Each structure stands twice: as structure tokens, then as C-alpha cells.
Amino acid sequence: xxxxxASGTSSxxxxxxxxxxxxxxxxxxxxxxxxxxxMFNFLTDGRFLTPRNIFNLTIQTVSVAIMATxxxxxxxxxxxxxxxxxxxxxxxxxxxxxxTAILPGLGLDFGSPLIAPLAILVGVATGAVIGAFQGYLIxxxxxxxxxxxxxxxxxxxxxxxxxTNGQTIGPLxxxxxxxxxxxxxxxxxxxxxxxxxxxxxxxxxIWGARRARIAHEFxxxxxxxxxxxxxxxxxxxxxxxxxxxxxxxxxxxxxxxxEAQGLTVPEGYTQGYGVPYSVLLLIAVAVxxxxxxxxxxxxxxxxxxxxxxxxxxxxxxxxxxxxxKVFAIMGVLCALAxxxxxxxxxxHSNDIGTLDELRxxxxxxxxxxxxxxxxxTIYGAILGALIMxxxxxxxxxxxxxxxxxxxxxxxxxxLAVLVDIVYRKRTGAK
Amino acid sequence: MVDRSGTPLxxxxxxxVSFGGIKAVDHVSxxxxxxxxxxxLGHNGAGKSTLIKCLSGAYRQDTGDIFVNxxxxxxxxxxxxxxxxxxxxxxTLALADNLDAASNLxxxxxxxxxxxxxxxxxxxxxxxxxxxxxxxxxxxxxxPVSALSxxxxxSVAIARAVYFEAKILVMDEPTAAxxxxxxxxxxxxxxxxxxxxLGIFLIDHDVHQVKRLCDRAAVMKNGELVGIxxxxxxxxDDLLAMIIAGKKPxxxxx
Ligand SMILES: Nc1ncnc2c1ncn2[C@@H]1O[C@H](COP(=O)(O)OP(=O)(O)OP(=O)(O)O)[C@@H](O)[C@H]1O
Ligand SMILES: [Mg+2]
Numbered sequence: 001x002x003x004x005x006a007s008g009t010s011s012x013x014x015x016x017x018x019x020x021x022x023x024x025x026x027x028x029x030x031x032x033x034x035x036x037x038x039m040f041n042f043l044t045d046g047r048f049l050t051p052r053n054i055f056n057l058t059i060q061t062v063s064v065a066i067m068a069t070x071x072x073x074x075x076x077x078x079x080x081x082x083x084x085x086x087x088x089x090x091x092x093x094x095x096x097x098x099x100t101a102i103l104p105g106l107g108l109d110f111g112s113p114l115i116a117p118l119a120i121l122v123g124v125a126t127g128a129v130i131g132a133f134q135g136y137l138i139x140x141x142x143x144x145x146x147x148x149x150x151x152x153x154x155x156x157x158x159x160x161x162x163x164t165n166g167q168t169i170g171p172l173x174x175x176x177x178x179x180x181x182x183x184x185x186x187x188x189x190x191x192x193x194x195x196x197x198x199x200x201x202x203x204x205x206i207w208g209a210r211r212a213r214i215a216h217e218f219x220x221x222x223x224x225x226x227x228x229x230x231x232x233x234x235x236x237x238x239x240x241x242x243x244x245x246x247x248x249x250x251x252x253x254x255x256x257x258x259e260a261q262g263l264t265v266p267e268g269y270t271q272g273y274g275v276p277y278s279v280l281l282l283i284a285v286a287v288x289x290x291x292x293x294x295x296x297x298x299x300x301x302x303x304x305x306x307x308x309x310x311x312x313x314x315x316x317x318x319x320x321x322x323x324x325k326v327f328a329i330m331g332v333l334c335a336l337a338x339x340x341x342x343x344x345x346x347x348h349s350n351d352i353g354t355l356d357e358l359r360x361x362x363x364x365x366x367x368x369x370x371x372x373x374x375x376x377t378i379y380g381a382i383l384g385a386l387i388m389x390x391x392x393x394x395x396x397x398x399x400x401x402x403x404x405x406x407x408x409x410x411x412x413x414x415l416a417v418l419v420d421i422v423y424r425k426r427t428g429a430k
Numbered sequence: 431m432v433d434r435s436g437t438p439l440x441x442x443x444x445x446x447v448s449f450g451g452i453k454a455v456d457h458v459s460x461x462x463x464x465x466x467x468x469x470x471l472g473h474n475g476a477g478k479s480t481l482i483k484c485l486s487g488a489y490r491q492d493t494g495d496i497f498v499n500x501x502x503x504x505x506x507x508x509x510x511x512x513x514x515x516x517x518x519x520x521x522t523l524a525l526a527d528n529l530d531a532a533s534n535l536x537x538x539x540x541x542x543x544x545x546x547x548x549x550x551x552x553x554x555x556x557x558x559x560x561x562x563x564x565x566x567x568x569x570x571x572x573x574p575v576s577a578l579s580x581x582x583x584x585s586v587a588i589a590r591a592v593y594f595e596a597k598i599l600v601m602d603e604p605t606a607a608x609x610x611x612x613x614x615x616x617x618x619x620x621x622x623x624x625x626x627x628l629g630i631f632l633i634d635h636d637v638h639q640v641k642r643l644c645d646r647a648a649v650m651k652n653g654e655l656v657g658i659x660x661x662x663x664x665x666x667d668d669l670l671a672m673i674i675a676g677k678k679p680x681x682x683x684x
Pocket of ligand 1: 449452453454472473474476477478479480521
């Protein structure tokens, strides 16, 4: 039982990546993403990696990515949620009806600043209640999640239909639409400030992790490696901000904006869009979910239950209630995704979120969430969503037929899992 | 000598558990006094684990009552058992393989920071302390327990049970996977805990170990209690005979 060697410090020659101690799995995903981007950029003669397309890519990814973070928790606890697309539709319908019919009926005028927050509140509550209800059926009544949410897939899609009588509801409230993507961005200055804050946070986090490891007597990487990581993080963050800022508001839109204030556009004036509010929301969700996963009891219990449900139960964890909480979180995230998705369209439509359950599950799985439970990361799921969306939009830009696009996406999903299995066998990870 | 004149720490009265048609535990009564170690012996499938799982809250008995300090205890789940200061080392160890030693040790009872976040640093420091006592060779604090050897895993499970200052300790084959040195440390630990006035149920297949560590031995066969004997009154052969033949030795038979 003697075991003096602390995790892998003994090997003398280390590769660069080992020295940097970056997660090779993450590296693989980033690598795949870069390859996809470069390939499409080549096939589209450079149209794929333009600021405009990158901007669109990010705002198209947000809705699925938000839900994928919740799906990580669901899959980690050895469940599945097939109802997220339909739940998104019900939440979207509730929010649309609240702002166009119910609140105006209660005497709130169109354009009132209260409409958007109230509508969002109703949507989030709807998601939480429906999610918790499904969680109750799964946790307390022991109906398999697959069945409950398969039923939910049909039920909530059609509840949404009844809520709106099958009509398209719109246009949605102006403030509400700010979270749709292009209709609400932070502008260049705001985006730079955000970028700088993010860089500082990343640097502090990297440094804090190092100090924690020293305090715990775990081996640390050389100082230069820490700084290299900080620089990589800074370049990535600021590069993204610069790219989003480089996408300029078209002249006619600018002209309209200035006209509305009784002004004319000055000669040579340009304005970049910057970071969309919806992306800001995704970042917030990602941060909160990561903190929950790593730093709270709830997160600890989610992973423990996924790793060994019996052990969790014997340790006094109320695994039934945990299931309710996990599905309630999933419901809330569906509501936020519904907010982004309907705001982007500027209306609620019946088919909103159709097939999203598959995209969301695929994103989580491509992002390294193990269906056997107990393993998964929030950032992985977001990256998975980004990879899926890049594939889809890239193929659309190249002019691949829609049916063939789906064939490729399906194939990639299976391939990604196969690669993951092989990778885990090689590295000996479970 | 253990003083058995007061109220027992634990009294399990007339406990029965069946799974479908199988009577896993059949009207068994057993008690445990402070500072006492009671060994539970019996063939595989005799019902030992099932019996003590009623005390741990993992199972609910079909009939019978459990008394802790003379008062009737209503133990419906593992949380209730913890509230009665009952800690258990399960035969299956009950570890979450994907988490590290510290997370497992504190599972369900995490130390938190002022803001309510889990305090990994403090939990790890505590884990290092207790593991230093139990298994000084243990170094793998950063790896998930799936990467540990069977004995190392068992050490983590033992550490978890003794860390929280239990009054009643249930150990289901705690040394099954341990090497000789580690087994010796557990034996010393049991003596130490005994001195502190804990009551310990020890399930073990090794009759020599039971004779060495325990004050009394209870033998089960096919779910029924064969008898409870003072270990000083019997030889290891007597114990073996009880386990195999299911009869009390003649010089003790009433
Ligand atoms: N969850 C269960 N479902 C059905 N039968 C069970 C269950 N748990 C135990 N049993 C049965 O109850 C009986 C007693 O099992 P138990 O685990 O208590 O034995 P044990 O004395 O601990 O044996 P061992 O020495 O092998 O650990 C066995 O016949 C077993 O098959
Ligand atoms: Mg057993």
C-alpha cells in the first residue's frame, strides 16, 4: 500500500503540454474546433472567419449552450432530458403571451420597462416548476428519466401550441429583444472593459490555483508556464472582443439611429457591435454553473451521486430531492434559452426549439460528459455546442444540402464519443 | 471487563428482514454496551450485513425495534442514523469513485467557508491528519478514489467512519482488503476507540481476530441468531463449530 509517487511527477522528460498541465482532453476539443474553422474558412474562401460570421456563430450558439450546461448536471447524475426543446417552447410561449396579452390586459402599456423583466420572471418560474415536476416524477416516483422526458417532449411542445393557439406571437417587447443577439450589444468600449476584466479574473484564477496547490503540497508547474497560460488566456479573450468589435454596424442602421435622435452620421464614423448581451448571459450562466459544480455542496452531491448513487444515499444525501433540483435547474436554463431564442427571432413561433434536445445532448456529450455518469464539465459542454454550431453553419455556408448536414452532424456525434472512448483507454482514465 | 449493568448503548430487539421470500434476518436480538466490541460471525449470506444495515439506516426492518441509550430510535435513513451518532463502514465501502479522498470523507458533511462554499483546503488538511494516523503511507490526496488500491480505499472508508466522533461504530469486514501492517493499525484503532467508550459492531470472518479484538461474539446462521457468547468462554474451535454447525458449544448450552 506504500505509494510514495504523487501523480506523475516521476517521469523526467515531459512534453510541453504536460509541463503546461493543460487538460489534453480540452486541448483535443479546441484542436477539433480550430480544424473545423480552418477547413470551412478554406472552403468558403475566407468567408467563415470574418468578424460578421464569428459574431453570428456566437449568437447562434448561445441558446443551445445555455441548456447544455444544465444537461451536464442531468447526465452526470445518470439521467437524460429529452424534453428541453419542448420545454423551451412552453417557456417561450409563456413569455410571449405574458408580454403581448396578459400584461397589457392588466393595464401595462406596450413599451413599459416592466414588461420584459416580468415576462422573464414568468418564463423562468414556468421552467423551474415544470423541471421540478419532471424531477419529482423521476426522483420520487422512480419513473425513468428517459420515459418522463420523452413524454415531456410531446406534452410541452403541444402545451406551447395551446398557449398560443398555434399562432406566431410577435413582435416581442423591445427591451426583451435586447437579449436576442444583434439587437442588443455592449458596444466597443463596454466590450473592451469586459475583456480587460475577464483577463484580470483569468490571471487571478490561474495564480490562485497555483497558490492553492502549493499550500496543499501538490506539484506545481514552472512559473513561466503559468505566465504562458495567462498570456494564452488574455490573447483568446481580447482576440474575441476585438473580433466582435470589428463587426461594424451597417451604415444604414447607423443612419437610422442618428436620425431617431435628429442627427446625421458624421463623416467617416463607424461603430462596432461588440459583445452581445446574450453572450454576456451565457458567460454569466457558465460562471454560475461552474461555481455550483465545483464549489457548492449541491455540485459535490451531483457528482457523488453520478459516481455512485448508493454511496451518495448511504452518506446521507437526499438523492431524490437532488434529482428534483437538477431538473429544476435544467428547467430554468430552458427558460433562459427560450428568452434568447425568441428574442433573436423577435417573435415566438410554434416550432421554436424543435430538435434542440438532440443538439443539447450532443453538445454535452461532445464536450466530454460521460453518459455513465459522474463526469463532465461546463466549459466542455459550451465548447461542444460551439463545435456543433460551427459544423452546421459552416456546411450551410458551403452549400451542403440540409439532409446531408444532418447526416454529418449525426456522424460526428458518434465519432466524437468513439474518440473519447479511445482517448480514455489510452490515458487510463475511467 | 466491560460493565454490562447499565442501559445498553444499542439494543436491537427481535429484528426481522425479508427480501421477497428469503428471510435474511429472522427474529434476531442483540445488544451492545459502551466500550464494548461485539463481533458478528456467520457464513456468507448469514444475514450479518443485513442486520447491521437496519442500524445504519440503509434498510428498514420488517419487524422489531431498535433502542439507543434505552430510548426507542426511529431510523429510517442514513441521515437518521448519523443523528444518533452511528457511523458505518460498509462492506461495499460506499465510496464515490470519481471523487478524491477528502470529498469522500466529508461527503454529506462538507466543511464550508463563511460564504457557504465547500472548503476543499480545510477538508484536505483534515483528511491528511486522520490518514496520517490510519495509514501513514497514504499519499494520493489529489486522485479520485477509483485510482486507489483496495486497501487504500478501505482506509478512506474507515477514516470517514471514525472522523466524526461516532458513539456507535459499525464495521462490516473493515480489514478484508488490508495488509498486515494496516490491519494491525485498525486493531489498535479499535482498542483506542473502545477506551473512549464507543460501542463497536465488528463483522469479521476471521475467528482469531474476533477472539482477539472482541468482548462478545454473536454468531448467525441462515438469518437466525445461533447465540451470543463471551469470547473468553470459548475457543476458536467452539466459534467455528457455532458458525458451521449452528449450535452453541455444550459447556455453554443452557
Ligand atoms: N438487497 C437484497 N435483495 C435481495 N436479497 C438480499 C439483499 N441483500 C441481501 N440479500 C440476501 O439476504 C441474505 C443475507 O445477506 P447478507 O448480505 O446480510 O449476508 P452476510 O452475512 O453479510 O454475508 P457475507 O459474509 O457474504 O457478507 C442473503 O441470502 C442475500 O442473498
Ligand atoms: Mg456481508
